[in-house]
Amino acid sequence: MVSDAKIHSFEEVANHNKIKDCWLIISGKVYDVTPFMDDHPGGGEVLLSATAKDATNDFEDIGHSDDARDMMEKYYIGEIDSTTVPNKRTYIPPQQTPYNPNAKASQFLIKILQFLLPLFILGFAVTFRHYTKTE
Incomplete structure (x- = not known):
């Protein structure tokens, strides 16, 4: 790796999110993996799913071999400017109505009554x- 590596902003890297133009951020480094899209054992879609974010966890969770890590060197194009990477957001699940077993019964009863x-x-x-008819 070159000591005076180019520094890329997150926005710049995030824009490279297509099958013919794919950049990844892994461990603070930026990789142009476009030439590897067809050869990746998991397929190009796996690489595409790791774009526009810090893909370090995705990469590490797979358990890549030392050979795969060595192969990354030829795709290295610079470093990420860490000040431009968005803070990780905490997942907030959608608000759900608490389960009410009587709710469905009530809805059913209303429909029957409407009929x-x-x-x-x-x-x-x-x-x-x-009965009130007069004859």
Whole structure:
């Protein structure tokens, strides 16, 4: 690696997120892995999924061999300006309504009542008319 390595901003690296133009950030270093897209054992899509973020955890979680780590050297193009990398965001799950087993039963009952109530009223009206009819 060159001692006067080019410093890249996160935004610049994040823009290289296509199959024909793919850069990754791994351990503070920037790699142009575009030539390796077709040869990557996991496929190019795996590399694409690691773009526009710090891919260090993705890379380390796989358990790459020493040979794979040595191979990275030929794709090295510089360092990342760490001040431009966004802070990691804490995952906040979507708010969910607490489970209420009666909710579905209530919805079902309302639908049945919406169907039966007009029939009940009609039946009552017919019966009322029948018994109140004057001859």
